[in-house]
Every structure is written in structure tokens, then in C-alpha cells.
Amino acid sequence: MFKRYPYKGWLLISILLWCVAGYRYYAKNNEVTPVKMARSVERNLQDEQQEFQQAVLESKLVDKIFANQLSPQEVEDLTDLSFYIYAYRDDGLIFWNSNEMLADCSEGHYTSGVLLNTDKGSFLKQCVSIAPNKKITILYPIVIKYPFENNYLKSHFEAEDYIPVNTTVGIKKEAGSIAVKDISNKVVFYLNFSKTNLPVWIPGRILIWILGLALLSTIFWVQLITIHVTRKRSITIGFLLTIIAVIGIRALTYVYGLPFNLGNMPIFSPLLYASSSFLPSLGDLLINSLCFLWIVVFAVRNVQSEYFEKLKIATWLKIVVAILIAVAMVWHTLSFSDVIRSIVLDSRISFDVSHFYSITFYTLVGITTIAIVVLSSCLFIYILNILLSGILGNRLLKYAMLVVVGLTIIFVTTHTLTATLPLVMLGWLLLVTIFLDIKMLVKVTDLFSWQTVFWAVFVCICCTIYLQHFVEVKEVDTRKNFAEQIVKQRDYLTEFTFKNTSASIQNDAVIKNFLQSPTPERRRTINERFDALYLGGQLNKYQSKVLLYNAKGQALYNNDTAKLAGFEFEKLSAEPTADSTLYYRGYTEDGHYYLAAIPVFQDSSAEKLQGYAVIDLAIKEGETETVYPELLQPGSIKNMNDEAGYSYAVYVNNKLITQTADYSFPVHLNYSIPQPHTIYDWENSSELLHKVDDTKTVFVIRYNKMWLESITLFSYLFGILMLIVFAVVLYRVSISYFSKPKHSGRFINLTLRNRIQFSMLAIVLISFMIIGAVTILYFSYQYRQSSTKSLQRTMQIVQRTIQQYLNDHDGLSNEKEFNYQTNTAGFKYMIAGLANTQKVDINVYKNSGILSVTSQENIYDKFLLARIIKPDAYYQLDSFNKSLVTQNEKIGRLSYLSGYVPVYDGEGKTLGYINVPYFSSQKELNYQISNIVVALINLFAIIFLVSSLLTVFITRWLTRTLSVVISRFEKLSLSKNERIEWQHDDEIGALVKEYNKMVNKVEESAILLAQNERETAWREMAKQVAHEIKNPLTPMKLNIQYLQQALSSGYANVNELAAKVSESLIEQIDNLSYIASEFSNFAKLPEAKPEVIELNEVLSKAVELYLNEENVKVIFNDHPTKLKVYADKSQLVRVLANILGNAVQAIPDERTGMVTVSLQKQEYSALIIFSDNGNGIDEEIVEKIFQPYFTTKTSGTGLGLAMTKKIIEFWKGKIWFETQKDKGTTFYIQLPLEQE
Known part of the structure; x- marks a missing residue:
């Protein structure tokens, strides 16, 4: 289902995933309708009301609030609630769980709730009377609004962020408005959505993952189909099918747009990046790059230069094709370099990777896109270089053609020959072409080979230099704009x-x-008032x-x-x-x-x-x-x-x-x-x-x-490129696993060398990740401790200064005098100057928690905070009598460290509180962590690079001794074997000792085995010879007896009878001679004469013998390149003739025969496929097909397939078959290719 054509399992999985994606899209897209958004607001309101009922009213927290007996954990739980609670005793505020708003019950009791519209937003206000003098006011946020928005402040509905903030929240029912009910099913307000400003649902992470898996499974299925078509038909058809599938689907997305609202994602916005109508966004560029990479990887696996060497075309036409290929190489090089330039200069993406926290998601997507473009372009140049080499044959001529064509294109496009960047890219193309012509560099054996590391480093260094150049160009433009703005000082x-x-x-x-x-x-x-309040x-x-x-x-x-x-x-x-x-x-x-x-x-x-x-x-x-x-x-x-x-x-x-x-x-x-x-x-x-x-x-x-920027950029490029290469290799391994007709059953086979390399690199990676995580955590802890101590020192200075001022002005005598002095313009002026001197912001609160003075009025004028102290800090200072409180706080999305200290009178009575928020703490911490992370990334890239090279040499050194043992094992035979000498007493030495013992035992056993085999073989041979000879002797004896009887009885036509008997005897004698020859051939094959054979030619001649066969059509699908094997030509011809003859004979007379012979190239072997549409082979005799003397024909010795198997295996090959009853049989012969 998953490993056989037409691979229905993958098709079903892809269809299922697309259906799941469609269902989720339909469900989520309906959530942005006005009715569904109103229901979301209603559900959120009712959930909060239910939470208040359960967490506050139905528990003992109410009594603890009014008795001032809350524990620190209970205070923290109350401050974590999403709604605001205010407790009043005798109209005096005694508890609040948020300092973002203030609310009271002065307008009466609203047990069911009333809508409250403020500058802060819209709330449902509910007052609950606990006792005649005890009241609780609850504000349930509906929408939070800010006078402006930035990275820290975002206006939003409490229920869902995607609900438009300009939605009207009112108590009057208007046309088109939707009612929202509270937990008692009473309408409390109405929502009126603007029809022209309804949100468009943007796919979330879950749908993106589902779509990714659906697309991947579909691509997987299409790839398997194209590989099957390539094997059964031809490479050309498979390649065209791949191109049609990729370009066809992509063209549909250009015409009809991306499905599932994907086009509304920021990555597809032209505001982020746009180059042309063909590349209208960064997302489109990424998709196009992946499509191009798909096509190129398919081509790399199948294109061979030998095919073009055999082209029988005119010389002038070869030159034309060569020029076109050279034009394609130069044009593509200039085009992909222009794409890289465009990504940097034509986008709002920052490629400043020297600060970790300045790196955004789009920075990583941009670098990934560049890596994919560069990788696919290099592979495309590799393909074109193969084609150009196959046509021209002469390297110097190829280099000269590239230079001439490149200079011509540069002159035509730029009207000059001094354009620096095009000339640099032409030189880079020439250098890459020279490297590609060095076989040692092109022969990439596996992912961990030194050639892989070389190409990765070479490509990343070139890309880093080129990319860094345009980053510098963009930075200079930014600096020029900065200079033009700064001169205005606006x-x-x-x-x-x-x-x-x-x-x-x-x-x-x-x-x-x-x-x-x-x-x-x-x-x-x-x-003083101006200085304190306004300046x-x-x-x-x-x-x-x-x-x-x-x-x-x-x-x-x-x-x-x-x-x-x-x-x-x-x-x-x-x-x-x-x-x-x-x-x-x-x-x-x-x-x-x-x-x-x-x-x-x-x-x-x-x-x-x-x-x-x-x-x-x-x-x-x-x-x-x-x-x-x-x-x-x-x-x-x-x-x-x-x-x-x-x-x-x-x-x-x-x-x-x-x-x-x-x-x-x-x-x-x-x-x-x-x-x-x-x-x-x-x-x-x-x-x-x-x-x-x-x-x-x-x-x-x-x-x-x-x-620093160049090294960091190289590190990112190198890491991302290696991940892409690893993903491509993993994809190719998966494709091979499911597409091969016969597989070992293991998903991936790693050699000992690969396992050692993978283990060493994995240890380096895991160790570095652990070290990096521990380093960052430890540094963060130390920095927070340092920040806390720094804040405490600053607070001590602020506290002493404020107390000194108040003491000089008699502000510490009692609470009334403290409140008066802290409200004077002189005190405000002093606070403003102190805050400016210490580079901090200062808030001074009354004993009741109400703000008295602040160095930053804008925070409260713009209703970002209410003029009241943070409740959890106040509770620790007031109820638990702490002399110092430091804690993390937030305004919107801004996190910061904040410290509180009380102000005492001479008797130790608390008069008020001083608060110093350390707003830059998180920003500075992020900056410091950024430097550490950048250093770790660079260090890891260097260590990983060095480790990759070291693992290549270390594994070669470790496995070199094993290679000696393996070579001796390969030469192991029943005849005389050579012992291995090993001087070290280690694991390899133990293996060598056991090997030498085994050799001794093998030689001893070989003598006994040879003797037994000879005896057994003679017995079997005698028995079989006797059986085969007995069959023709019986009719010979009967014919002679019949002739004797005729002679004795005077038979009239005795001469004619004698002639018939003589003819029959001669036929039987010839049969005996044939049997004897066959046994002789099977018992001892003629002496082999190995040579390098072109399979294409041998197969072609073998097929020609059957082209004129009646009722049978024989088709030969040749491979475009010459496939050479090392074997005995006469034996190989014999094998091919045997298999072809069997295929032709297996077709019944009443059926039009079809025999297909295909020659394919695998990684290191050639695969010959013989397919017929005969009767197939019965299951009960499948296991006996290759046994000697077994035959399904009425004539023959049954030695043909046995001899065929013996010949193929002698030359290190494999033979197997697949059969279906009444549909036909397919034989596979796999022979190792002769390595140049």
C-alpha cells in the first residue's frame, strides 16, 4: 500500500490531511463572523463571572479579604485573575487586585452589572454587597484600549485578539447590533461590528502544521509516481511529469491565490518584501525556491554527461547547444545574485544578526530562503556543467566559452565591462566550474564526508561575503537617512x-x-512648578x-x-x-x-x-x-x-x-x-x-x-544550510526506502564510520546546547541578582534623600504632614531632579496606597496605570510589615524590576511608600544575553566545523584497521588463507586472533568438506545420470526387440522398419550426448575470461534475436548512458538468452506476447529488468525455480536457471523475480558497475 505502485497509502494520507485542514479552516474562518465573535465575548464574560463566583464568593476569600488575613499565595492568586476586584469597608478601599483601574460603588448597587466606558476601555461593572458596610466591586474587562499602540501596548478585546478594537460596545440596541448576556442570561450590552472592518482569519500554527504535513505527503506521493514512471518508461517522461506537477500547481496559486487565507499572512505581505509581480512577497520567493530545489534535486539524481557524449548531432548544432547552456549558466548566476541583493535591499528585514534579540522570525526566513536559493543554484550549475562538459569535452574550451558569453551578457545588460558585481559573480561561476571539474571534490560519498564540509564552507563563505556587502550598503543608506533626519533635530x-x-x-x-x-x-x-510638573x-x-x-x-x-x-x-x-x-x-x-x-x-x-x-x-x-x-x-x-x-x-x-x-x-x-x-x-x-x-x-x-557580523552571518548560513542538506538527504532516503522494488527492510543503513561520525557530532551538539543553556540561565540569574542589588542601592539613595528633605520640612512628624509635604511643588521639583540625577523614575505613595507624586506623569495621564500602588507589593509592605520588596511587574507587555520601601516617622509608623521601577533591567538583560548567545552561536559553528573535519579523519583512522580485516574476510575461501598480524592487545587484536583461529578451522574443515562433497556429488551425479540415461535406453531396447521379432517372423517391410528403428536409435543417442554435455557444463563452467562489457550493447544484441518472433513483441528500454560491468561476455550472453527465451516461452499461444527489457542505473550497480505477460509462476513452485534439475517444461534438464544464478552470483551480482498468476513475471538482474 505504501511501497507498491500506485502507492495508495500516501495518497489516502494526503487526502485525509487536506480534508482535516479544510475542516479546521472552515471552522476557524467562521469564528470571525460577527455572531461568533459576539459569542466569544459572551462566553469569556460568563467564564469570568463563574470564576468570580467560585474563586471568591463561594470560598472563604471574601472573609479573609475583609479580615486582612490573606496569605501571600492567596494575594498572588487574586492578582493573577483576569478581572479587577475592589473591596470597600465603610466606603474606604481596603483591597484591590490590580493597579490598572480604580472603581467604586458610589452610583449604587449593580448586582447584575452595568456597562462602564472609560478612557481605558469598556468594562462590565458589578457591585456586590457582602454586608451593610462591606462591598465588592468587580470590573470585567471587555475591551482594553490605549491612546496609542507600540510594541508594549496593544489595544485588544479580552476574549480574542482578532476582534476589531473599533467595535462599538453600548447599552442601546441598534440595527445590526448583537446582544451579549451575562451568567444570569440577562442582556448587559450590545456589540456593533463595522461591516467594512471585519477581520480576516489568518491561519494559526496548528493549521500551518496540518497544511505542511498534507503538502509533504502529497509531494511524497507525486515523487514516488514520477520515480516509478522514470523506471518503467524513461527519465525524460519522469522529469517532464515532475516539471508539469510543480509548475502547474504553482501557476494555479498565482492565478487563483493561495488557499486557506495563507495570502493574508505577514510573510506574504508586499510591505515586508516585494521585487516584482513574479516575486510579490517573501513567502512567494520561499515557495518558488523550494519548487526549484525539488526539480533540481530530481535532475541531479538522473542527469549524466555520457548521454550527451553519445549524441549523434552535427557539430554546429552541438556548438549552439553548448552556447545556450553557457548562457543559462551565466544568466542564472547573475539572476540568483540579484535575488539575494533584492532580499536585502528591497525588504524591511533586518539582517543584523550580531544582536540575538534583534533577530526576528523574518530574519531567519530570509536567511533560509537565501540558503535554499544558493543551494538550488549551485546544484543547477552542477547539472549545466555536466551537460556542457558532455557536449564540449574540452575543459579549456568550456572555460573560454563561459568567459566570452559572460562578458557579452554583462556588456549587453550593463553597457559596460567594468561593472564590479557582475564581474565578481562571473569569476565566482568560473571558480565553481573549475572545482566541479575536480573529481575528488565532486565525489561526495556521504553526508559526513570532507567533500560535504568543503562545499558547505565554500558556499557559505562566498554567500556571507556577498550578503554582508549588501547589508553594509543598506546600513550606509540607513545612516545617510539618519543624518538627514538628525540635522533637523526634529x-x-x-x-x-x-x-x-x-x-x-x-x-x-x-x-x-x-x-x-x-x-x-x-x-x-x-x-519650581514648571520644573516639577511640566519640564x-x-x-x-x-x-x-x-x-x-x-x-x-x-x-x-x-x-x-x-x-x-x-x-x-x-x-x-x-x-x-x-x-x-x-x-x-x-x-x-x-x-x-x-x-x-x-x-x-x-x-x-x-x-x-x-x-x-x-x-x-x-x-x-x-x-x-x-x-x-x-x-x-x-x-x-x-x-x-x-x-x-x-x-x-x-x-x-x-x-x-x-x-x-x-x-x-x-x-x-x-x-x-x-x-x-x-x-x-x-x-x-x-x-x-x-x-x-x-x-x-x-x-x-x-x-x-x-x-563579528560576518562570522555570525556565516554561522547562521552554515547551520541553516546543513539543516537543509540534512533534510534533503533524509527526504531522498525516505523516497528510496518506499520506491525500491526490493529493500532490506531498514529505513536507513549507517556504516560503522557513519555511526561514529554521527555520534561524535551529536555529542558536540548536545553538550554545547547544555553548556549554552546553563551559561545563559546562570548569567540571567547573576544579572538579576546584580540588578536587584543595584536597584536596592539606588533605592537607599532615593530613600535617604527623600527622608532628608521631608525631615527638613517637618514632613515626617505625622501622616497628615507627610501627605501635605509630598504634594507641594517643591517636593515634586526635588523628586524630578532626583530622578534625573539617578537616571531612574520615582513614585511616592501615601500610606493608603494612593499615588502622591511621580517623576513620570505621562504614565498616569494616559491611563496606562491607575494612581494606586501595586496590590501585591502593598500587601507585603502593609500586612506583612516588610521593609523592602523587589518584584517583577508589567505594564502592557513590558516587564521590569520594581522596588518598594516604606517611609517611617520617628516612632516607626509607616507614613508612605517609595517605589523605584527599574524599567531598563529586562532590556539590558536581553542585550547581555544577546551578546552571549551570539558568541555561543559563533563558537558552536567553529567547533562544529572543526569537529566535522576531525570526525572524518578520526573515523578513517579508527576504521582503517577494520578495513584490513574486512579485506581479508572478502578474500576468505576454503583454500589457503593468509593470517593477519596485529601487535596491539586491544579489541581489534581480539578480533584478529579469532579470525586466525577461524582460518585454521576453515582449512581443516575444507579438506573434510571437499572429500564429503566429492563423494556426495558423485553419488548425486551418478543417480541423476543413471536416471537421465535410463529414460532413452528403455525406448531403444523396445525398438531393438521389435526389430528382432520382425526379422525372426520374416516381416515383409523389414528394411523400412530397420531404417525407422535406426533413426530412432540415433535420435536417442543424440539425446544422451546432449544430456552428457549439459551435465558437463553444469559440473564445470568453462574457464572465465573476464573483461569490461558494455551492458547496453550486449542487451541490444540479445533482444535483436527475438525481434522477429511471431505473436511476441519485445521492447528494449535502453539507458541513456553507457553502463559497464566486469564479467565473462560469453557467460553473460548465455544468461540473457536464457532469461529472454524463458520469457518468450512463458507466454501462451492464445495471447499476444509482450516482453519488456529495461536497463537502469542505480547508485553503484546496473539493474536489468525482464517483464513478460505470461501465465506467471505458481506459488508452490516459486521456491524451486533456481534448484538444479527442476523444470516446468515438458523437455529440458532444468539446469538453465540454476546455471544462470550460479553465473550471476559468481560475478558478485543478484537475481530475483516477482510474479503474479496469469499476469506475468518480472526477473531482476543486478550487477556491480565497473568503477572508473
């Missing part, structure tokens, strides 16, 4: 975040009061100057004489930004890039103007920032400072204006820049000088990591 993130800043300033009552009644004392307070965070990177004016434009105690009219004039030439009050001044030469003129009105009606707050922002020297800006940065805005590895400086009139602090830039540029972009490459860095105009210049530095 900060889109600042522009985005300034919206909230300007709105807060306009609504600040303290500022309004100052504008109404300005005094010098109030002005100092206002300055931190993202604006901290600027040197800020705040100027205040009344409605008439008069300055209010400013430290500058600038007039409001001057700023109004500057606004006219500045560019407006996302905020209407902020302007960008790109023309400035002094670093003052932003100007904000914020009008302040008396009330929200914006009718009565009170004055203006003007903020002048000048860029500071570049500083390291916390990750908050990255968290608060919309995904549509790319921060230029996130470009890893770049340092920059801006010069105006050759004078340094601004720079990053991690490079020593010259204060003055003392040399001219001849071009707009000038690059200087040094040993450790690459300098790009971008000249904007006659006054402005940007200096961008990239630290050189070319060697």
Missing part, C-alpha cells in the same frame, strides 16, 4: 507628548492665579526657558528681555507641529529647535485671555533615557535615538553645537567636505559626514562590527 515624540503638557498648563489654576496677580515670590513658585520626562532632554506674559504682552518677572512680539514673529517662519501651540524651528543655528506659545484663558470657554506661557526648548547634549519614552512612543513614530550603534554630532559653521556623549568628537572641523555624503572607514569605526549646506554638517559614527 523630535516627533516630543511633539506628540507635548499635547498633554500644553493642555495641563492651560488648565493649571496656579498659573492662572499668577497671571492674574503676579508677584516675584509667586514667580519663583511658578518656576520633566521627555522634555528633560531640552534646556528649557519659561517666559510668562500677560494678555497685553508685558513680561512677568522673566529672566530675559525678549518680547512676546518677537516670538510671534518667529512663529511665522517656524513649522507647526501636532500640537497647535508648539512650533519647530529647523533653520536655527543655536540648537533652539522648539518654541511653544501657550495662551492661558480664564475659563474653558477660551473667551477671556489671561496671558501667555512661552517655552523655549534648546537641545542638550545627548543623554541616556529611561524606557518610559519607548513605552509612551506610538508605533507610528520612530525615535531616531533608538538607532543602535550610532553616535552623532551637529556642526554649524564647523563649530560643534550638539553631540552624543559616547564619542570624542572634534570641537572644530578643520577640513572641508567635498561631497554631500563622505564616508571614512577606520579599524574600529565608520564615519559619515553629511554636508547639509555651507553652514551645517552632521557627523555620524558607527562602531565597526564587520568581523
Whole structure:
């Protein structure tokens, strides 16, 4: 079923898998309909309500919450719930399980729940009264929304991520809306889906795996069919069938698109990569590469140059074909190199593999695609080189033709002969062709041979150099764009975040009061307020100057004489930004890039103007920032400072204006820049000088990591290429196992040498994986410990500073005074300065857990967190009286380390809490682990490469002694044998000793066996001779007796009778002579005269003898190449004639005979197949076919097939047959090919 044509088992498996894939696609695709999405939301809501009933209400947790008796594990379990719980006693909050939201029951009791729409999203709010003074509020998230999205913040429905976020959640039923019910089957809200924005289901991992297995089984079945057709018909038909299957199916996907919504996957998006209509995406390129690899691997297994050497065509036609092949080789080389160039330059894929965490899924897919393209292209060049060598025969002529054709194509396509990259690729093609003509390099015996390692290393080195070149080209383009952006010093993130800043300033009552009644004392307070509340965070990177004016434009105690009219004039030439009050001044030469003129009105009606707050922002020297800006940065805005590895400086009139602090830039540029972009490459860095105009210049530095990047890229390419080669070999082994007519039954046969090599490499791989995993785990543990200690040291500094400030301002006397002091502008200013100095963010909470002051207001202004402490940390500090808590926390998808310490009064009573989140901890850990992983990958690639070479030589050294023993075993016979001498007392020595003992016993037994065999043979021969001679003697005796009787009785026609009797006697005597000759031939074959024989010619002549046979058609399927064996030609002719004669005679007279003779080449042997449509062989006599004296004919000695088997086996061959009753018989003869 799986190993016989038409391989129905594989067809059934593929059909079954396609059906399973279709069913899952249908089921999952229906889940994105509005009704199914609404049911998902309803089911998620009811599950959460059920979980609340079971986990909280029906357990004793409610009593423990209000009794403040929760254990740490119970607190952790409650904080892990997907919904929010708030417990109130006497309207005071005493417990909460999340700091993402706050909710109360001030609007009454909603036991069944009410919809709550907030800036954070939509929730179902439910209030449960436990006792008259005890209430629990539950918020069940329906949809979580953020004001912007990035890598850390993703708006989503709680039920499923694929539900559109713009779906309306309301309490009113509208046309097309779908009701959602709670656990009591009551409608609580409605979902209204936008018909123009319904999601398209994208296949998940399970469907991808099912589709992969279905496709693989289908390919497997098609491959088995093509191999069968190749063997039974011809290579040409099999090759055409493969091409038709591959190109036909692929053409259908181009016309009708990929099935199962595969085209909607990101890998098939043209935004990721697109080159042409033929290669519209990275996924299409990967599929096309795999299809091409399939065709090429099939061709490699079957194409032989000898076929083209025998072509009987005119010389001029051979030259034309040779030129076409040379054109194909050059054109394909230039084309596949252009594909590699396109993957790097025309895609958004990053090939910077020097940082492990910057490697994405698409980076690996891109490198894999490149590896497949290179592998299939090299195999294709290998095939074309075979064809070209077969036609031309002369290597120098071939090289000259490639050079001439290559230069011609380069000139036609580029109109020059100095194009560097095409000339480099032509030189590479010439080098590969020369290597392919070296038989030692082409003769790849197995996967572990040194030739395999050589080709893998050679291809990967060439590919790495070529790929790294375009990576550098792309990096230079990126750096040029970076320079053009940096010269503007435009900060889109600042522009985005300034919206909230300007709105807060306009609504600040303290500022309004100052504008109404300005005094010098109030002005100092206002300055502190600006520094504390509005000029931190993202604006901290600027040197800020705040100027205040009344409605008439008069300055209010400013430290500058600038007039409001001057700023109004500057606004006219500045560019407006996302905020209407902020302007960008790109023309400035002094670093003052932003100007904000914020009008302040008396009330929200914006009718009565009170004055203006003007903020002048000048860029500071570049500083390291916390990750908050990255968290608060919309995904549509790319921060230029996130470009890893770049340092920059801006010069105006050759004078340094601004720079990053991690490079020593010259204060003055003392040399001219001849071009707009000038690059200087040094040993450790690459300098790009971008000249904007006659006054402005940007200096961008990239630290050189070319060697690291090249080695890492080589490691990835080498590893992926070896995996692809291993997969191809495994696929070929699987195909061979299921397609061979007669197989040993084992899936794969590994020699001792292969097993040793495989074991050594496996040990290296496993050991390195274990060492790498342990190293990373240990380093992560040590880094977390170090981060925790660093955080604790920072917290001690922060704690001492804050306590010192509060102590100086009497803020530690009692809780009331603490709450007052922490809410003053002076304290906020101190916190902002302390956070800036320590490069951390600081939060100070009241004793109740409510946020008092923070150095980053944006987190709370944008509703990422509620102004309340993390519940699990608060519970440990308040209930378990811990003096220090460090734990891992998350905001969206951002994980970070956070520390808490309490603030005590003089009597040890807790007044509040200080929190320091260490946001960069995970990012820095990932960076450090990235360096370790990259180093391990490079080290492993080198060790694996060295190990591969060492295993080749070590296994040869280990098996060399075994080869001596094997050679002696091969020469072992019953006659005199040579002993083996071994000087070492080891396992091989023990084997040699046993071998020598066996030789002695064999020689002793051979003498006795020969004697017994001679006696037995003579007895058998005498018995058989007697039987065979007795058969013709009986009729001879009867004829003579009959003649004697006729003579004695005077028979009238005695002369005629005597003549008949004489004729009969002569016939019987001839028969006896024939019998004697046959026995003589069987007993002792004539002396063999071995020679190298062309099987094609011998078979062709043998078939010619039967071409004129009546009622029988004999067909000969010759192999296109010459197959040579080493044997006795006369004996081989005898064997072929015997098998052919039997095949012809096996066909009954009433049937039109068909005998097919096929010659095929296997790996190291030739296979001759004789097929007839005769009666077949009965099962009961199948085992006797090759026994001497057995025959199914009415005449003959039964020695033909026995003698045939003896001859074939004498020449190290095999003979077997397959038969079907009334359908025919197929005989197989396998002979070893003569190795050149």
C-alpha cells in the first residue's frame, strides 16, 4: 500500500490531511463572523463571572479579604485573575487586585452589572454587597484600549485578539447590533461590528502544521509516481511529469491565490518584501525556491554527461547547444545574485544578526530562503556543467566559452565591462566550474564526508561575503537617512507628548492665579512648578526657558528681555507641529529647535485671555533615557535615538553645537567636505559626514562590527544550510526506502564510520546546547541578582534623600504632614531632579496606597496605570510589615524590576511608600544575553566545523584497521588463507586472533568438506545420470526387440522398419550426448575470461534475436548512458538468452506476447529488468525455480536457471523475480558497475 505502485497509502494520507485542514479552516474562518465573535465575548464574560463566583464568593476569600488575613499565595492568586476586584469597608478601599483601574460603588448597587466606558476601555461593572458596610466591586474587562499602540501596548478585546478594537460596545440596541448576556442570561450590552472592518482569519500554527504535513505527503506521493514512471518508461517522461506537477500547481496559486487565507499572512505581505509581480512577497520567493530545489534535486539524481557524449548531432548544432547552456549558466548566476541583493535591499528585514534579540522570525526566513536559493543554484550549475562538459569535452574550451558569453551578457545588460558585481559573480561561476571539474571534490560519498564540509564552507563563505556587502550598503543608506533626519533635530515624540503638557498648563489654576496677580515670590513658585510638573520626562532632554506674559504682552518677572512680539514673529517662519501651540524651528543655528506659545484663558470657554506661557526648548547634549519614552512612543513614530550603534554630532559653521556623549568628537572641523555624503572607514569605526549646506554638517559614527557580523552571518548560513542538506538527504532516503522494488527492510543503513561520525557530532551538539543553556540561565540569574542589588542601592539613595528633605520640612512628624509635604511643588521639583540625577523614575505613595507624586506623569495621564500602588507589593509592605520588596511587574507587555520601601516617622509608623521601577533591567538583560548567545552561536559553528573535519579523519583512522580485516574476510575461501598480524592487545587484536583461529578451522574443515562433497556429488551425479540415461535406453531396447521379432517372423517391410528403428536409435543417442554435455557444463563452467562489457550493447544484441518472433513483441528500454560491468561476455550472453527465451516461452499461444527489457542505473550497480505477460509462476513452485534439475517444461534438464544464478552470483551480482498468476513475471538482474 505504501511501497507498491500506485502507492495508495500516501495518497489516502494526503487526502485525509487536506480534508482535516479544510475542516479546521472552515471552522476557524467562521469564528470571525460577527455572531461568533459576539459569542466569544459572551462566553469569556460568563467564564469570568463563574470564576468570580467560585474563586471568591463561594470560598472563604471574601472573609479573609475583609479580615486582612490573606496569605501571600492567596494575594498572588487574586492578582493573577483576569478581572479587577475592589473591596470597600465603610466606603474606604481596603483591597484591590490590580493597579490598572480604580472603581467604586458610589452610583449604587449593580448586582447584575452595568456597562462602564472609560478612557481605558469598556468594562462590565458589578457591585456586590457582602454586608451593610462591606462591598465588592468587580470590573470585567471587555475591551482594553490605549491612546496609542507600540510594541508594549496593544489595544485588544479580552476574549480574542482578532476582534476589531473599533467595535462599538453600548447599552442601546441598534440595527445590526448583537446582544451579549451575562451568567444570569440577562442582556448587559450590545456589540456593533463595522461591516467594512471585519477581520480576516489568518491561519494559526496548528493549521500551518496540518497544511505542511498534507503538502509533504502529497509531494511524497507525486515523487514516488514520477520515480516509478522514470523506471518503467524513461527519465525524460519522469522529469517532464515532475516539471508539469510543480509548475502547474504553482501557476494555479498565482492565478487563483493561495488557499486557506495563507495570502493574508505577514510573510506574504508586499510591505515586508516585494521585487516584482513574479516575486510579490517573501513567502512567494520561499515557495518558488523550494519548487526549484525539488526539480533540481530530481535532475541531479538522473542527469549524466555520457548521454550527451553519445549524441549523434552535427557539430554546429552541438556548438549552439553548448552556447545556450553557457548562457543559462551565466544568466542564472547573475539572476540568483540579484535575488539575494533584492532580499536585502528591497525588504524591511533586518539582517543584523550580531544582536540575538534583534533577530526576528523574518530574519531567519530570509536567511533560509537565501540558503535554499544558493543551494538550488549551485546544484543547477552542477547539472549545466555536466551537460556542457558532455557536449564540449574540452575543459579549456568550456572555460573560454563561459568567459566570452559572460562578458557579452554583462556588456549587453550593463553597457559596460567594468561593472564590479557582475564581474565578481562571473569569476565566482568560473571558480565553481573549475572545482566541479575536480573529481575528488565532486565525489561526495556521504553526508559526513570532507567533500560535504568543503562545499558547505565554500558556499557559505562566498554567500556571507556577498550578503554582508549588501547589508553594509543598506546600513550606509540607513545612516545617510539618519543624518538627514538628525540635522533637523526634529523630535516627533516630543511633539506628540507635548499635547498633554500644553493642555495641563492651560488648565493649571496656579498659573492662572499668577497671571492674574503676579508677584516675584509667586514667580519663583511658578518656576519650581514648571520644573516639577511640566519640564520633566521627555522634555528633560531640552534646556528649557519659561517666559510668562500677560494678555497685553508685558513680561512677568522673566529672566530675559525678549518680547512676546518677537516670538510671534518667529512663529511665522517656524513649522507647526501636532500640537497647535508648539512650533519647530529647523533653520536655527543655536540648537533652539522648539518654541511653544501657550495662551492661558480664564475659563474653558477660551473667551477671556489671561496671558501667555512661552517655552523655549534648546537641545542638550545627548543623554541616556529611561524606557518610559519607548513605552509612551506610538508605533507610528520612530525615535531616531533608538538607532543602535550610532553616535552623532551637529556642526554649524564647523563649530560643534550638539553631540552624543559616547564619542570624542572634534570641537572644530578643520577640513572641508567635498561631497554631500563622505564616508571614512577606520579599524574600529565608520564615519559619515553629511554636508547639509555651507553652514551645517552632521557627523555620524558607527562602531565597526564587520568581523563579528560576518562570522555570525556565516554561522547562521552554515547551520541553516546543513539543516537543509540534512533534510534533503533524509527526504531522498525516505523516497528510496518506499520506491525500491526490493529493500532490506531498514529505513536507513549507517556504516560503522557513519555511526561514529554521527555520534561524535551529536555529542558536540548536545553538550554545547547544555553548556549554552546553563551559561545563559546562570548569567540571567547573576544579572538579576546584580540588578536587584543595584536597584536596592539606588533605592537607599532615593530613600535617604527623600527622608532628608521631608525631615527638613517637618514632613515626617505625622501622616497628615507627610501627605501635605509630598504634594507641594517643591517636593515634586526635588523628586524630578532626583530622578534625573539617578537616571531612574520615582513614585511616592501615601500610606493608603494612593499615588502622591511621580517623576513620570505621562504614565498616569494616559491611563496606562491607575494612581494606586501595586496590590501585591502593598500587601507585603502593609500586612506583612516588610521593609523592602523587589518584584517583577508589567505594564502592557513590558516587564521590569520594581522596588518598594516604606517611609517611617520617628516612632516607626509607616507614613508612605517609595517605589523605584527599574524599567531598563529586562532590556539590558536581553542585550547581555544577546551578546552571549551570539558568541555561543559563533563558537558552536567553529567547533562544529572543526569537529566535522576531525570526525572524518578520526573515523578513517579508527576504521582503517577494520578495513584490513574486512579485506581479508572478502578474500576468505576454503583454500589457503593468509593470517593477519596485529601487535596491539586491544579489541581489534581480539578480533584478529579469532579470525586466525577461524582460518585454521576453515582449512581443516575444507579438506573434510571437499572429500564429503566429492563423494556426495558423485553419488548425486551418478543417480541423476543413471536416471537421465535410463529414460532413452528403455525406448531403444523396445525398438531393438521389435526389430528382432520382425526379422525372426520374416516381416515383409523389414528394411523400412530397420531404417525407422535406426533413426530412432540415433535420435536417442543424440539425446544422451546432449544430456552428457549439459551435465558437463553444469559440473564445470568453462574457464572465465573476464573483461569490461558494455551492458547496453550486449542487451541490444540479445533482444535483436527475438525481434522477429511471431505473436511476441519485445521492447528494449535502453539507458541513456553507457553502463559497464566486469564479467565473462560469453557467460553473460548465455544468461540473457536464457532469461529472454524463458520469457518468450512463458507466454501462451492464445495471447499476444509482450516482453519488456529495461536497463537502469542505480547508485553503484546496473539493474536489468525482464517483464513478460505470461501465465506467471505458481506459488508452490516459486521456491524451486533456481534448484538444479527442476523444470516446468515438458523437455529440458532444468539446469538453465540454476546455471544462470550460479553465473550471476559468481560475478558478485543478484537475481530475483516477482510474479503474479496469469499476469506475468518480472526477473531482476543486478550487477556491480565497473568503477572508473
